[in-house]
Each structure stands twice: as structure tokens, then as C-alpha cells.
Amino acid sequence: VDLEYRMAHVEKMRAAALRQLDAAKAMSAALLNEMFSQETFDGYPMVRLEDWTCDIASGQAVSSVGGNYQKQGIRYIQGNNLTNKGFAPVPIVYTEVKTHAAMSRSVVKPKDVLINIVGPPIGKISWYPEDQPEANINQAVVRVHCPEDLDYRFLTYLLRTKKYYDYFVEVKVGARQWNISRTNCADIKIPRVPIYLQHDLVKKFEEKIDGISFVAAAERQLEAIEALPGAILREVFDFDEENTGS
Missing domain, CATH: 3.90.220.20 (DNA methylase specificity domains)
Structure with a gap:
């Protein structure tokens, strides 16, 4: 029962992390589409x-x-x-x-x-x-x-x-x-677009997105959570082996 509970809890954490990652990606894409929209380049x-x-x-x-x-x-x-x-x-x-x-x-x-x-x-x-x-x-x-x-x-x-x-x-x-x-x-x-405006737009975008670090952080969190089931199983079965003397 404890194993099932822990696995279910990990699955809830994974679902939450996926939602967070999707939200981070959506924020990144929204910023990109806003700053590099057609309206930005009107007149060129x-x-x-x-x-x-x-x-x-x-x-x-x-x-x-x-x-x-x-x-x-x-x-x-x-x-x-x-x-x-x-x-x-x-x-x-x-x-x-x-x-x-x-x-x-x-x-x-x-x-x-x-x-x-x-x-x-x-x-x-x-x-x-x-x-x-x-x-x-x-x-x-x-x-x-x-x-x-x-x-x-x-x-x-x-x-x-x-x-x-x-x-x-x-x-x-x-x-x-x-x-x-x-x-x-x-x-x-x-x-x-003139090169100086290209440079300026790139600089502003990269400053705002901060290297899309929030996406990277969400991905690292998801990766860590996805490693938990294996760690839990190893912990449970190693404990069983120690207590059965095998």
C-alpha cells in the first residue's frame, strides 16, 4: 500500500510538473510571437x-x-x-x-x-x-x-x-x-530590417526571456520527478532483500 501511495503521489507531482512546463513554454512562445510579430515590422x-x-x-x-x-x-x-x-x-x-x-x-x-x-x-x-x-x-x-x-x-x-x-x-x-x-x-x-534594429530586438528578447531559464528549470524539475519511480522501486526491493537475507 505504501508503494502504491508513493507511486500515485509521484504521478501527481509529474502531472503538475508537466502543466508547469507547458505553461513555461507557452509564456516563452507568447513572448517570441509578440516581439517578432508582423506589427513590429510594419513599414519594412x-x-x-x-x-x-x-x-x-x-x-x-x-x-x-x-x-x-x-x-x-x-x-x-x-x-x-x-x-x-x-x-x-x-x-x-x-x-x-x-x-x-x-x-x-x-x-x-x-x-x-x-x-x-x-x-x-x-x-x-x-x-x-x-x-x-x-x-x-x-x-x-x-x-x-x-x-x-x-x-x-x-x-x-x-x-x-x-x-x-x-x-x-x-x-x-x-x-x-x-x-x-x-x-x-x-x-x-x-x-x-536594418541590422542595428535586429541587434536591438534580439538583445531585448534575450534579456526578457533570460535564456528561457524558466523553461529549463521546469524541464529539470520534470526530469528529477521522472527519475523518482525507479529510485522508489530500488529502495523498496533493496529493503526486502536485506530483510529476507537474500
């Missing part, structure tokens, strides 16, 4: 992403150029490395230097913006961190290299808003597996 021209960047590439399978996966070498970024919270360093997949050279059009460098184009889910956006080495991408990812007058953080936050997610869903093809194309990404219309 809308331009195709490719007309501004001129450097958008989709990845490909290493096998398409006769390559292989390796335990070391050049990092090969996949769709599951991209999240709307940031670049996920794991899982790590590598390919050969010669394969990387053969896929030169899709080389990824720090500050490049990466879009997940295969799902569901689709439209996960991350920038490639500044402290990472040159990499490449598979066929589930599109890479956008930002020119000097386009802040990679501004573009990332902008594309994470509901407006652009709705666009990705609208242009997707496929039933079980969703796909959007490089052309779909190139055709995205974004506001051509």
Missing part, C-alpha cells in the same frame, strides 16, 4: 530569404557521393540535432573529409541557421554554435548562411514564430512523412 519591405542571403543549401545522404559514416571526422548534422531551444550536440555522427569535400555546397559554419525540413515535426530552427567546427548536413536539413546585414539570431527567432511554422505546415507535402523543400525555404518572405 518583405523580401525573399534567398534574395537577401543568396546562400541557401540543402543537405544530402553521404551515400549519394559514395561516402560513409565514421567514428571521427567531419560532423554530419541531422534533423534531430535541431530544436527550437537551440542546437542539440547529440547524437553525433561523422563522415569522411573526402565526403565533406564532395558535399561542399552544404558546408556548415558557425552562425549558420539550420532548418529541419523532414518530419513531423518540421520547421525546427537552430543556429550552429560559434564554438563548433565546420560541419555538413544530411537531407533533412537546409542551411542558411547569413550575410553581414542579417543577424543569425534575428533570423532564427523570427522563423520560430507561429507565422513561419504555419507556412511550413502549409507548403509541406506527404502524409506520414512531411517534407518541405529548399525552394520552400528560399521563398520565405521576411522583413528587411
Whole structure:
């Protein structure tokens, strides 16, 4: 009975933590959509992403150029490395230097913006961190290299808003597996805002969101709660073994 009670209590804690996490994510998304809304950019021209960047590439399978996966070498970024919270360093997949050279059009460098184009889910956006080495991408990812007058953080936050997610869903093809194309990404219309205003908006957003620390805190709390059932079971069964002399 004690075990059932404790497990039921943990489940109540887990449900409460999930609600807290959902609320934190909703607050984060609401702030993002408010600060990067269309109203914020009234008066600025809308331009195709490719007309501004001129450097958008989709990845490909290493096998398409006769390559292989390796335990070391050049990092090969996949769709599951991209999240709307940031670049996920794991899982790590590598390919050969010669394969990387053969896929030169899709080389990824720090500050490049990466879009997940295969799902569901689709439209996960991350920038490639500044402290990472040159990499490449598979066929589930599109890479956008930002020119000097386009802040990679501004573009990332902008594309994470509901407006652009709705666009990705609208242009997707496929039933079980969703796909959007490089052309779909190139055709995205974004506001051509001066770089100093981009910097200012990014700074204000990051200050307000405080690195979305409240979301991270809620996730850590949920992770700790989800570990409790295993800890309780180990405690109960270890106690039984000690008292039965086994």
C-alpha cells in the first residue's frame, strides 16, 4: 500500500510538473510571437530569404557521393540535432573529409541557421554554435548562411514564430512523412530590417526571456520527478532483500 501511495503521489507531482512546463513554454512562445510579430515590422519591405542571403543549401545522404559514416571526422548534422531551444550536440555522427569535400555546397559554419525540413515535426530552427567546427548536413536539413546585414539570431527567432511554422505546415507535402523543400525555404518572405534594429530586438528578447531559464528549470524539475519511480522501486526491493537475507 505504501508503494502504491508513493507511486500515485509521484504521478501527481509529474502531472503538475508537466502543466508547469507547458505553461513555461507557452509564456516563452507568447513572448517570441509578440516581439517578432508582423506589427513590429510594419513599414519594412518583405523580401525573399534567398534574395537577401543568396546562400541557401540543402543537405544530402553521404551515400549519394559514395561516402560513409565514421567514428571521427567531419560532423554530419541531422534533423534531430535541431530544436527550437537551440542546437542539440547529440547524437553525433561523422563522415569522411573526402565526403565533406564532395558535399561542399552544404558546408556548415558557425552562425549558420539550420532548418529541419523532414518530419513531423518540421520547421525546427537552430543556429550552429560559434564554438563548433565546420560541419555538413544530411537531407533533412537546409542551411542558411547569413550575410553581414542579417543577424543569425534575428533570423532564427523570427522563423520560430507561429507565422513561419504555419507556412511550413502549409507548403509541406506527404502524409506520414512531411517534407518541405529548399525552394520552400528560399521563398520565405521576411522583413528587411536594418541590422542595428535586429541587434536591438534580439538583445531585448534575450534579456526578457533570460535564456528561457524558466523553461529549463521546469524541464529539470520534470526530469528529477521522472527519475523518482525507479529510485522508489530500488529502495523498496533493496529493503526486502536485506530483510529476507537474500
